[in-house]
Amino acid sequence: MDIVQMLVVLAVLVLLVKPLGTYVYHVFSNEQNRLDRVFGGTERLIFTLIGVHKREGMGWKKYALSFMATNLILVAFSYVILRLQHALPFNPNGMGSLEPTLTFNTVISFITNTNLQHYSGESALSYFSQMAVIMMMMFTSAATGFSVAIAFVRGITSKGKTLGNFFEDFVKAHTRIFLPLSFIITLVLVALQVPQTLDPTLTVKTLEGAMQQIAIGPVASLESIKHLGTNGGGFFGVNSAHPFENPNPLTNVIQILSMWALPAALPYTFGLFAKNKKQGWVVFSAMMCLFLVFLSVAYTSEKTGNPAMSALGIDASQGSMEGKEVRFGIAQSALFTAVTTAATTGTVNNMHDTLTPLGGLVPLGEMMLNVVFGGKGVGLINMLMYAILAVFICGLMVGRTPEFLGRKIEPREMKLIAVAILAHPFIILVPTAIAFMTELGHGAITNPGFHGISQVLYEFTSSAANNGSGFEGLGDNTPFWNISTGLVMLFGRYISMIAMLAVAGSLMRKQTVPETIGTFRTDNKLFAALLIGTVLLIGALTFLPVIVLGPIAEFLTLR
């Protein structure tokens, strides 16, 4: 049954790729289409309102500057609201102002689409903060990522001088993708018993006569964009493991699909932009192959259970159920874990800290690679970066200057890519090492030994990959963790985005090389295999030593 459950979800996803990918293509292709009649009016109004009349194409520098400036303004706005939430409306539960380093961390966390939460929503944020900051950033950060990905794709697939207009892309991502989709998903979730209200926390009398506080609020709307935007920041501290966020297996599947479908459809959109659907499918299949490996490891490892528990005489026939919700079971939990870190959403329906060592390696590994579908747009950009690397290394072997999509890969591109591939291990490994060198860092570890290494590593990996899921178990609401993870999230998001936009800007201006029989083809099975190989050799080998010290050592000593 478990396998069937997972296969059904996978099948639905694959079926969604083509229609969704085509839809996204039409949204951003900037060609006249029927969508204009539906959304055109609203958009024109918005464009007039924000004073973007001509919507001229932008070069990569202007595009980068525009999205950075937009994000900066949103950050400033959000910081003020969180600090002043006690004085603002919609605060029926009387939440106080947020501590400065926590505010810094939270604001960075949400603008970078990470949603690492060092706070607990139900006990720290007002409804207004939840809606005006948390939900607002969930939309805008996802739309930013999406716009940048589309701009990157435009750059590497078209010849011209512009990557498109950021403001137009940004608005369209809202009006045509995130708002309508989250509206639908919200209604579906409400129908499936997820609360959506502005009423204050309920105080009820339990059967035993005790008084209990039951936190509620505008949950369903946050849930929908939390997944659609691969954000992952939960309304409640325990995220999608909470029965109000994710009441039953059906909502669980809806949440899985809503966070997974858009990142999975983007390669297809890329194929349409490249006027070569096979190219899109090759990228998709490389992602899918890696995903299936991770999912199998997670499922078998969780199903096998924890030998230490079995040794205590606890029935482990169901697998390792510690930290999992009974209503989801192993299959739905393993799938959710594999998807949430693949799509770098970071929402959790089980506690990753309690996963078996190899089961915990899965989310960690997926975030280290950051290319297995990946978050809003960023995953595609990263995968295409690896594609360029694969082309560069292997393309030489056909005896030609390497070219991707007809564009030569030359020193300028390699230098920019070097920045991007260096940044990821740097911002994970260096802070991890620093954390272990200082009491401020390793004082937060709740499990000593190998698991402690995994906890710290997970926290920084999750920040760097802009995933946001926590291994939890780490006492992380301290200035050290707030500031360090805040910086890691910031660099994790913007360094590679800007570097890759610059790559697109440089490739866009190149004369395309016509394809001949001597060309290194990037739209066949062999290339998919080479792409996976490159990801594993360059992306994964980097982290092997620390993984050996963390999850693998834990696994080996636990057997």
Added chain:
Amino acid sequence: MNRNKTNNALSAGALKQAVRESFIKLNPAVMIKNPVMFVVEAGTLIVLLMIVFPRLFQSQATMGFNIAVFFILLFTLLFANFAEAIAEGRGKAQASSLKKSKQDMSANKLVGEAVTVVSSTELRKGDVVIVSQGEMIPGDGEVIAGLASVDESAITGESAPVIKEAGGDFSSVTGGTRVVSDQIKVRMTSEPGQSFIDRMIALVEGAKRQKTPNEIALSTLLISLTIIFLIVVVTLAPIASYLGIELEIPILIALLVCLIPTTIGGLLSAIGIAGMDRVTQFNVLAMSGKAVEAAGDINTMILDKTGTITFGNRMASDLVPVAGSSIESLSEWAAISSLMDETPEGRSVLEWAKKQGMSYDAALAAGGEFVEFKAETRMSGMDLADGRRVRKGAVDAVRKWVAAQGGDIPPDLEQISNTIATLGGTPLAVAVDNRMFGVIYLKDTVKPGMKERFDQLREMGIKTIMCTGDNPLTAATIAREAGVDDFIAEAKPEDKIAVIRREQAEGKMVAMTGDGTNDAPALAQADVGLAMNSGTIAAKEAANMVDLDSDPSKIIEVVAIGKQLLMTRGALTTFSIANDIAKYFAIIPAMFMLAIPEMGVLNIMNLGSPLSAILSALIFNAIIIPLLIPLAIKGVAYKPMSGSKLLSRNVFIYGLGGVIVPFVGIKLIDFAVHLWI
């Protein structure tokens, strides 16, 4: 040609020189140019310090191991330097033979009307010198008066002297070549130290070698990988210390050196130098490594018909008798008319007769008188001793000649000659007095093997365009016969540039060959321009390669060499990166096995002991460099085939091979190393 001249460059002397160079290149100021190996050198120095000052580092206990690591690292560096030195040495051997022809010589400088003897180094551009039989030409120049045969074997290796004369396409002479007959007046075209030979010496010595864009891009990747692994290794120590595992510095250095791409890092410059060297050994002089790499990227090749695709001489390919005469009699008279004809056409008629087994009575011609071809008569032939006159020549000329003697014109003559003309051939009529015998079908002949080479080029995805001054019909025939993809008939020099521009506008890279001054603009426009050494100075200046043998079809080999250069680079990079998997499996378990015995499961190679595992991986990492030197210098095997096939083949050999070979290699080394530790 003396292509084998430099193949024995690996003499004992050269080896000794290379070994000495390997030590000289250890100088950090030189090493920093290769950042990957520089990191290895830094590691070597740290280990050396630990050996020299053991108390400072508290490293007394691991002294033996440290010394072993130090020597392996040192050899890694020496091997990499040796690879570069060997590649450079081959060029140097060639340069020294060139230098011999560049000794200081005296020159007869013409000042006004008087001749003064000056040293060749005092000659400036524009000076005029007189060079007589037996003298060396003092510098690059252009013949402005006279005609002489010149021995150019010093630069081309071709022993037969070539004729140089004022005006036209054979007026350029190269310094260091010798006039073997007659006397010429030469105007210098280069300043001392900048002559062709000087540039050639600089190129083969690698003194002016600049990194190509592709090399820069690859170095960028290698440096980033090095930095990544530096981060990995440096951060590993504090993370492991949390578990109470103290990692020794030499072990961390060993891990670092094994992970960074030392194999390709050590061989990269050798590959580049050797690639240039292969071109030079082929008697083609490339002005830059960039030009050689560009050759690998060529999409379109523009080839002159005459001299490149065809022999350029029209040769008899068939004889067609007219009505009323037989093939035997036609062939006999055709042969007799050509007996004393020394033109290629004439000789080809005799060859044809011989090949077809046609006999003729040479005695008939005895005592006869040869009639030379003249522009007015457009005929040649023989006046026999018995009074009969034999003629062959342009059809209408011969027809008029026959008619003037009252002979009949066979009705099918016109049709036969038209058919030949339509096929792109030239008809020559043969007649004896007033009787017409038939027509010789003269045809430009495609060089043997050209069709196969064009087929190969097509497999490589290269389009060939033939350029010819012939009319479209003739051009089409030759194009079909040679198997080129496209042709330009009645081509003028401007047409070549137009075609090159058109192709380049589509993003294609174009190669062409040329020798005339009017080829110069096209040679400059092309991405790869190969000028003939026999050509004009202007052509050689414009081109980025010069073929010393003046064989235009060599451009095809140059493309193959360019591809081979890029492939070698890619193959060794892939191999180097793929090696990391095995090295991880050797070192990682070894590092942690003492503290975490369960790590033993990861020791899948079942290596003898932790220290033996680390040393074995490090030794493998070092000796793989000299083992791959021959491959780096010769280049990977290249057969023309499609991109996809080539990729699968190379990925299989160097990618999969790169994963498997180190597992085997490290295990074998471990058998030996484990005997001690």
